[in-house]
Amino acid sequence: MNEQVAIPKRMNPETVQIEPAEAGVVDQPQFTNLEVDRSCRVAVMFFFFKAVVWLIIAAFIGFLASIKLHSPGFLAGVSWLTYGRLQAASFDLLAYGFATQAVFGMGLWMLARLGNVQLQGRRWILLGGMLWNLGVLAGLIGILAGHGRGYEWIEFPGYAIVFLALGYACVGVSALITFCYRTRTELFVSQWFLLAGLLWFPWIYSTAQLLLFIWPVRGVVQAVAHQWYVHNFFGIWLTAGGLAAIFYLLPKLLGRPLFSHGLAMLAFWVLAVFGTWGGVYPGSPMPKWLSSVSVVGNFMTAIALAAIATILFKTSLGYWREIRSWTVLRFLAVGAISFLVAKAMGIVGTFRSVSELTHLTTYADAIRHLELYGFIGMTFAGVVYYLVPKLSQVEWPSLGLIRFHFWAVVIGVALIFAGYLAGGLRLGAGINNPEISFLALGRSLIPFFGLVTLGLMLVGAGYLAMLINLVKICRIWAANFFSEEAPDQKTSAAGATV
Amino acid sequence: MNNGLIIFLGIFGALALSWYGMIVTPQMQIGGQEPVMVEQIGSRYPVPRPGLAWEGREIYRANGCYYCHTQQVRPPGFGGDTERGWGIRQTVAQDFLYETPLMLGSRRLGPDLANIGLRQPDVLWHLMRLYDPQVVAPRSTMPAYPYLFEKRPIGKAPSPNALPLDGAHAPEAGYEIVPRREAHALVAYLLSLKADVPLFEAPHPPSPEEEEEDSESPENASGENAQASL
Secondary structure, three states, X not given: XXXXXXXXXXXOHHHOOOOOOOOOOOOOOOOOHHHHHHHHHHHHHHHHHHHHHHHHHHHHHHHHHHHHHHOOOOOOOOHHHOHHHHHHHHHHHHHHHHHHHHHHHHHHHHHHHHOOOOOOOHHHHHHHHHHHHHHHHHHHHHHHOOOOOOOOOOOOOHHHHHHHHHHXXXXXXXXXXXXXXXXXXXXXXXXXXXXXXXXHHHHXXXXXXXXXXXXXXXXXXXXHHHHHHHHHHHHHHHHHHHHHHHHXXXXXXXXXXXXXXXXXXXXXXXHHHOOXXXXXXXXXXXXXXXXXXHHHXXXXXXXXXXXXXXXXXXXXXOOHHHHHHOHHHHHXXXXXXXXXXXXXXXXXXXXXXXXXXXXXXXXXXHHHHHHHHHHHXXXXXXXXXXXXXXXXXXXXXXXXXXXXXXXXXXXXXHHHHHHHHHHHHHHHHHHOOOOOOHHHHHHHOHHHHHHHHHHHHHHHHHHHHHHHHHHHHHHHHHHHHHOOXXXXXXXXXXXXXX | OOOHHHHHHHHHHHHHHHHHHHHHHHHHHHOXXXXXXXXXXXXXXXXXXXXXXXHHHHHHHHOOXXXXXXXXXOOOOOOOOOOOOOOOOOOOHHHHOOOOOOOOOOOOXXXXXXXXXXXXXXXXXXXXXXXXXXXXXXXXXXXXXXXXXXXXXXXXXXOOOOOOOOHHHOOOOOEEEEEOHHHHHHHHHHHOOOOOOOOOOOOOOOOHHHHHHHHHOHHHHOHHHHHHOO
16 A cells, blocks of 8 residues: 555654754754644644534535536525525635634644744633634524625625634634744744734735625725635635645655745745735726736736745655655645646636636636635645644544545546536636527536536545544544553554555 | 744735725725716616615525626627627626625626616516526526415415416416515516616717717717717
8 A cells, every 4th residue: 555655764754854944053942743732732623623524514515506506496495505595605614614724723733833832822712713613603504594795705694703703813813822932933934824814814804894794885895895805815814824734744744845945935925915916807897907906916926826836846856756655745735736726727817818708607616616625625634634643643544535535535626627617618608609598508507517516526525534534533542542551552453654 | 034023014014005905095996986967867877776676685695696697797899798788888886886785796607687677677577587497498597486486375366466377387276376575576676787877987889870970070089078979
């Protein structure tokens, strides 16, 4: 079995420095990795579990919705299960239930590890996590009950937002305090990204809430604020969380420093300064300069993308065999590739000539699904598969489930992506050709949405396999924890290294 | 790059810039937009929707209609929107002054609805379409919304509001399908969707005779006069 290939000595992740120490500076770590990990384990496991559970629910709801795209009569009589509500619920669960909590879990651990500090405010984080999940649950019920707010990706009703805001305050402030208490002073790229995300998410979220719902601004300014929010939610908040994990784990597991800190710095600042300007498409009913500015911002973001691609490529150059054979790295690699493809498509899609064909079609859905299930999903899975055995001192009970997870999600995401992309291009071409009747055009998209349904089914099954493995490992962990005789040497029957 | 505070301030500055540019500036530019007097129709535009249509927009929102329908017409020559007859001109900011939430939509799994009130002014057609799209548009991929309607036994006389359904779509004998208030409200909203008033920034395309006139007197081609000549 590939996964059981012994890890070469040069790659022992625990002995590897994340970056070359600066000349003359010798950091004496104040805490061992084990001590740091111990301090995070409850909070991190909490967010990991919740993220996986919400992802499975979101994939299932999205699966139901996608069936309605080719069989409109399916479950048609029930108001709670109508297409617009199901799709909204699926999107918002993915964004807030899954992706945001995945970033919470990965980010808290990375902030503690990189800062060589024990996680601060653990009780507050747990409290915040519970409030956040209550908010997501309330939001789900609200959307299905018809209280969705009319703006894609930010549809949770007001009563859910209260919980989310309080929850974020607890988690975000604890994360910042952890960052400030760090004992390793030099900063790694991942920390900049996490810091930017921590600051930017509450800012964009509160701006969107205030201007859309609390004191609604006039007319299309709402649409501008909304599109800016969505652009930044994906482009900064989720991108920051996912990239931080890839930039941290990839060099660490390969046992070599990240290629070129200068390039990483360039990518970061270009993303922060230019990547935040965007979201408005040509032809929208808004002042023209907004779409022009968006195009320029996106064009500049291409520089950051090229820098990130170079860094990832150069860092893994010569280590393809390790990446292919080590499960954690395979997950991270798929996450990184998904990120690059999705981002490149997003940049190209704002250009005038391309957006004439692709805007207002399912082209954007292809990108969003690739970002959520591919980039964040696979990166998150890589972190989970790497970290949980370290926290629990228990090996993964089933390697078969992990392999199944990998292939189910890779094939599933590819199907969803292909279905939405090909369907979107066909839809766009059809709309621009007035000879084709819209009814015929709609019918012709059905096979593409069939691919999406199939893909969502596979993705859901893949993450279900991950959840089963997580539950199993926690059972063994709990058993070890309570049997004091041999607390840390027990492994599961399969006893395998991923 | 090891000073947390400097990085923090740098991030703060970069993000503040984007917030100022993409949120504050548009708000200052068009956030105070007011209705304008349009001579061609002799009244101000836009006007708030009448009550039932206002209520209907909430039904439109609650059921996520904007997941499949847009309400924005792209400019002539950019995509096929106007050629498809989805609007005589593109939609502009002025069209949406009273919309909260503003459901422009982002994908067109169904046709654009910015001018549905002009394209299909028949109330009954819309009611039938909502009850079961297959009645008026066989093989449509739109879902049905039967929960906006009430199926009830026919009393002494059939209700005047009952849908005239026949064949496979009709309910069993002795029953009739009557729209609920939600269905009426939603249709009132759909009928109120009209973005056809000629505006300075979005005039109607000139008809052939006017084009000739314009070429004869060059000063007419300038903005204000072009509007007046329509």
